[in-house]
Amino acid sequence: MNSPFRADRISAAKIMVVGCGALGNEVLKNLALMGAEHIWAVDFDRVESGNLSRSVLFSREDALKGRFKVDVVAERLAGMNPRIEINTVRGDVAFDVGLGLIRKMDVVIGCVDNRWARYCINRLCMRAGVPWVDGGISYLEGTVRVFVPGKNCYACQLGPEGLKDLARRIPCPEIIRRDEQAGKAPTSSIIASVTGAVQVQEALKLLHPELLEEGALTSLCGRMFCFEGEHMTTRVVELAAWDDDCPVHDRWEPVKETAVTAETTVGQALEMLGKELGAEKVTIHLSADCFVDRVIRKDNNASLTVMLPGRKVAERLGQDPDWRGFPFSALYQHEYREIDERFPYKSLTVGQLGIPEKEVLHVSTSSGEAYMEMQ
Ligand SMILES: [Zn+2]
Missing domain, CATH: 3.40.50.720 (NAD(P)-binding Rossmann-like Domain)
Known part of the structure; x- marks a missing residue:
């Protein structure tokens, strides 16, 4: 055969x-x-x-x-x-x-x-x-x-x-x-x-x-x-299982292209997406991870600027002698899950938010949701 x-x-x-x-x-x-x-x-x-x-x-x-x-x-x-x-x-x-x-x-x-x-x-x-x-x-x-x-x-x-x-x-x-x-x-x-x-x-x-x-x-x-x-x-x-209410298997479509890359700044990206979608205001949803600008200790209000995706915060805490080994439960993490015009760090690049190359951005505008594939 x-x-x-x-x-x-x-x-x-x-x-x-x-x-x-x-x-x-x-x-x-x-x-x-x-x-x-x-x-x-x-x-x-x-x-x-x-x-x-x-x-x-x-x-x-x-x-x-x-x-x-x-x-x-x-x-x-x-x-x-x-x-x-x-x-x-x-x-x-x-x-x-x-x-x-x-x-x-x-x-x-x-x-x-x-x-x-x-x-x-x-x-x-x-x-x-x-x-x-x-x-x-x-x-x-x-x-x-x-x-x-x-x-x-x-x-x-x-x-x-x-x-x-x-x-x-x-x-x-x-x-x-x-x-x-x-x-x-x-x-x-x-x-x-x-x-x-x-x-x-x-x-x-x-x-x-x-x-x-x-x-x-x-x-x-x-x-x-x-x-x-x-x-x-x-x-x-x-082992067949397909539950219509499962939030994890949502299909992202249709997907359109955007000129945004991981090197584009956040400010430019918001502007470009707005033009591409014909919308005045856009919100980018960070779908995999949040972006953290600082963490605050609950015991003494001490604050540490981190400016990193959530997954990298533990690493950053470990580098600082005052914060090493500090339990997460004793911290308040100031994080962003949605990026829009109010986001204060617009000169950061999209990549610095933790978004990888060729990501599909989940974007919402006043007229609905859109999925925009980066270059
Ligand atoms: Zn599922």
């Missing part, structure tokens, strides 16, 4: 891989071997010696030099196939990947190890209308799920309790990330191989909608594949 996959379809597809750890390594390797030529890799982390026993693309030297994972995988993939165009985002999927970039993808593959990151990938993919394939691994167990906008959604599947639990933790992603990493489940190269291979196979199926339609292939969409290596059991369980 020949492969049902068309080589031209795979080589033309735009595929994003979020997370370049054990699973991400396997997924990227398989994409390269299967002939994918347009790949985006996203990760914020550096290679460490602990990664080497389960990551096929990393070397001892990469760990010694503490190189960024995305830089290393880009180099190794180019070595496997010089035709591969590999683009990298050295950052966090929660904040640093513009929705405009996700909108260009045919499929996104999630290789992350925590629920917060899955929630963020899901939110981006649902807004953009792009399917995504999730993988999860622990020592001898792997799971794969496929989420297709309009059919099933990771957030819907969590249910109201799960979402509430997650929402409580959203305000401080830096801390979540540290906690999740500290409690990281031990994994092995074997389970990463099995799971990553199934993820790539599911991603390639999504590139062939006509074969799915006629029944020549069946997608895992709406079900979960579970592999357990200890006693060699595999299961596929039903």
Whole structure:
């Protein structure tokens, strides 16, 4: 039997891989071997010696030099196939990947190890209308799920309790990330191989909608594949969930273009958006994170100017001896979630607010909502 996959379809597809750890390594390797030529890799982390026993693309030297994972995988993939165009985002999927970039993808593959990151990938993919394939691994167990906008959604599947639990933790992603990493489940190269291979196979199926339609292939969409290596059991369980009231899977459309870039100042951006939308007043909603100008201590009213996106505040507090280790509950954070003509720091750039390149801005005017894709 020949492969049902068309080589031209795979080589033309735009595929994003979020997370370049054990699973991400396997997924990227398989994409390269299967002939994918347009790949985006996203990760914020550096290679460490602990990664080497389960990551096929990393070397001892990469760990010694503490190189960024995305830089290393880009180099190794180019070595496997010089035709591969590999683009990298050295950052966090929660904040640093513009929705405009996700909108260009045919499929996104999630290789992350925590629920917060899955929630963020899901939110981006649902807004953009792009399917995504999730993988999860622990020592001898792997799971794969496929989420297709309009059919099933990771957030819907969590249910109201799960979402509430997650929402409580959203305000401080830096801390979540540290906690999740500290409690990281031990994994092995074997389970990463099995799971990553199934993820790539599911991603390639999504590139062939006509074969799915006629029944020549069946997608895992709406079900979960579970592999357990200890006693060699595999299961596929039903997992369809699409709740019409879910606030997380709102599709952002129609999307129009704006000339605003991450380098445009806030003042100029408000003016440009106003002209482009034919509106006198516009409000930009910061959808991923707030902007904080200062924090205030409740005990003595001392104030510290930070001028940073909310996610960076903890880092800033840690740098200042008077504020280091100060609990968040004892602070008042003065933040902006909406940017309009009253915003006092108009000479800051859009990027300094924490908005990534190619983001789609959620803008409201007196005549309604608009979604504006940055250059
Ligand atoms: Zn949902």
